[in-house]
Amino acid sequence: MKKVVKFGGSSLASAEQFQKVGDIIRAEEDRRYVIPSAPGKRDAADSKVTDLLYTLWDTASQGQEYTEIIQHIRARYDAIIQGLGLDLDFTEEFQTIEEKIREGVGVDYVASRGEYLNGRIMSAYLGFPFVDAADVIAFDADGEFDDRRTDKLLAERLENLHTAVIPGFYGARPDGTVQTFSRGGSDITGSLVAKASHADLYENWTDVSGFLMADPRIVKDPVPISTITYREMRELSYMGATVLHEDAIFPLRKEGIPINVRNTNDPENPGTMVVESTCSKPRYTITGIGGKKGFASITIEKAMMNAEVGFGRRVLEVFEDVGMTFEHTPSGIDTFSVFVNQHELEPHEQQVIAGLHRSVRPDMIELESDLALIAVVGRGMRRTRGTAGRIFSALAHAHVNVKMIDQGSSELNIIIGVENRDFEAAIKAIYEIFVIAQI
Ligand code: ASP
Numbered sequence: 001m002k003k004v005v006k007f008g009g010s011s012l013a014s015a016e017q018f019q020k021v022g023d024i025i026r027a028e029e030d031r032r033y034v035i036p037s038a039p040g041k042r043d044a045a046d047s048k049v050t051d052l053l054y055t056l057w058d059t060a061s062q063g064q065e066y067t068e069i070i071q072h073i074r075a076r077y078d079a080i081i082q083g084l085g086l087d088l089d090f091t092e093e094f095q096t097i098e099e100k101i102r103e104g105v106g107v108d109y110v111a112s113r114g115e116y117l118n119g120r121i122m123s124a125y126l127g128f129p130f131v132d133a134a135d136v137i138a139f140d141a142d143g144e145f146d147d148r149r150t151d152k153l154l155a156e157r158l159e160n161l162h163t164a165v166i167p168g169f170y171g172a173r174p175d176g177t178v179q180t181f182s183r184g185g186s187d188i189t190g191s192l193v194a195k196a197s198h199a200d201l202y203e204n205w206t207d208v209s210g211f212l213m214a215d216p217r218i219v220k221d222p223v224p225i226s227t228i229t230y231r232e233m234r235e236l237s238y239m240g241a242t243v244l245h246e247d248a249i250f251p252l253r254k255e256g257i258p259i260n261v262r263n264t265n266d267p268e269n270p271g272t273m274v275v276e277s278t279c280s281k282p283r284y285t286i287t288g289i290g291g292k293k294g295f296a297s298i299t300i301e302k303a304m305m306n307a308e309v310g311f312g313r314r315v316l317e318v319f320e321d322v323g324m325t326f327e328h329t330p331s332g333i334d335t336f337s338v339f340v341n342q343h344e345l346e347p348h349e350q351q352v353i354a355g356l357h358r359s360v361r362p363d364m365i366e367l368e369s370d371l372a373l374i375a376v377v378g379r380g381m382r383r384t385r386g387t388a389g390r391i392f393s394a395l396a397h398a399h400v401n402v403k404m405i406d407q408g409s410s411e412l413n414i415i416i417g418v419e420n421r422d423f424e425a426a427i428k429a430i431y432e433i434f435v436i437a438q439i
């Protein structure tokens with residue numbers, strides 16, 4: 001077995017956390033390739049090193065004094081090094097960072113040092129070889145991620161390394177310029193290493209024991225999800241659940257490598273397995289409920305629109321012309337609605353209305369704002385009779401008015417549009433009918 005293990009910032013925020021991580025890695029010889037994030041928060045009032053590094057670069061680029069910030073960052077690393085009793089000195093490393101800043105280096109380089117330095121500590125602590133992500137994670141000259149070259153570089157480099165530490169979050173362009181992924185991108189590095197090394201499992205260690213069936217800020221003590229498929233997770237993550245970076249899913253999904261989301265502070269907990277497909281029956285009909293507020297709908301009414309060739313295309317083209325994406329397009333015989341992100345619509349609102357008038361000559365256009373979308377997701381919903389009925393009767397009992405319904409053709413999800421103010425009540429009602437009522 002070969003496992004790639006990624007540890008998030010809170011798992012590596014202090015020497016004590018590093019020790020827990022060390023114990024986890026040493027507990028299984030299969031845990032061979034380690035991807036560290038930068039040190040995260042030690043408590044709610046603390047700062048993430050990555051945030052400090054962005055502040056450092058901003059301050060320096062405005063020509064302001066930054067010595068204090070850099071000392072603060074250095075102190076975070078020195079505390080970890082001392083706490084672990086390592087013989088490691090970052091004086092030169094910090095001199096290099098300061099020199100580069102004076103030379104006007106880009107923000108990505110500075111931000112990436114969080115992972116780079118934590119990787120150096122991890123490598124010394126575990127006695128695993130250090131592989132600089134700048135040598136194996138490739139972006140092209142335009143800054144686009146280069147998956148083929150990355151796959152090749154990683155495979156070649158790891159072929160002769162039984163163990164390695166590869167810092168997360170960054171890589172480099174062909175000319176050596178360091179570039180980062182978007183925030184939370186160490187998850188992506190871990191997934192790329194798992195893919196290139198043909199790992200059997202990608203363990204993603206964080207500070208929660210996997211995915212929960214609903215947002216714990218809305219539902220009290222939601223049941224953890226033991227197994228979820230990639231498709232289900234996509235449906236949920238797109239609706240706001242953010243345990244894993246969504247770009248971390250694609251490389252693994254293609255290879256059928258499962259992800260196990262685990263908790264560094266509760267290593268006995270099996271966490272959540274994310275798999276391509278499974279026969280394992282979910283405990284409840286639904287796997288989870290996700291959702292997001294802040295949508296708007298544009299409803300176009302026109303008699304006989306169903307007989308008009310190209311109607312839908314012309315409507316969507318109006319949104320394309322202003323560079324907007326859309327979420328859903330429920331339609332009726334003479335109506336067609338487009339659900340979009342409200343904040344994306346705001347700057348283009350009048351342009352969209354004018355564009356629709358010009359292109360489809362509607363009888364009426366109606367805008368509605370402050371809507372929320374809720375995704376009820378589950379492989380168990382397939383071929384299960386009455387799921388929709390249960391959802392809507394639960395919502396009716398909770399006095400929630402349903403504005404839109406959209407069942408994905410995969411029967412994997414039902415999307416419900418409600419008013420923003422009904423969002424929490426709707427999620428609670430759905431959770432209660434499928435989970436509490438079953439316990
Ligand atoms: N340290 C980076 C961030 O805070 C990347 C990561 O932790 O995955 O976004």
